[in-house]
Structures are given as structure tokens and as C-alpha cells.
Amino acid sequence: MYLAALFALLLAALVAAAFGPMRLAGLLTVASFLAAVLVYLHHATDPLPLSF
Numbered sequence: 001m002y003l004a005a006l007f008a009l010l011l012a013a014l015v016a017a018a019f020g021p022m023r024l025a026g027l028l029t030v031a032s033f034l035a036a037v038l039v040y041l042h043h044a045t046d047p048l049p050l051s052f
Contacts, residue, residue: 006035 013028 009035
């Protein structure tokens with residue numbers, strides 16, 4: 001679900017870059033980058049259930 005929200009945020013940034021003001025496009029781009037980093041950190045810090 002959160003990946004769909006990230007995709008929607010990136011789509012909004014692209015639409016704002018094409019048709020909207022540049023300030024809004026920049027803010028949406030920064031927000032989508034931060035959201036992508038948070039998704040990465042969520043998965044990178046998840047412990048792997050390994051049993052040897």
C-alpha cells in the first residue's frame with residue numbers, strides 16, 4: 001500500500017513539473033525522495049528470520 005502511495009507522490013511530482021509551478025514540483029520531488037529513503041530504511045532494518 002505504501003509503495004502505491006509513493007508511486008502516486010512521484011506521479012504528482014511529475015505532473016507538477018510538467019504543468020504546475022516549479023516550487024511545488026521541487027517540494028513534491030523532495031517529499032518523494034524522503035519517502036523513498038524511509039521505505040528503504042524500513043526494509044533495510046528489517047531482521048531476516050534465518051535459521052541454520
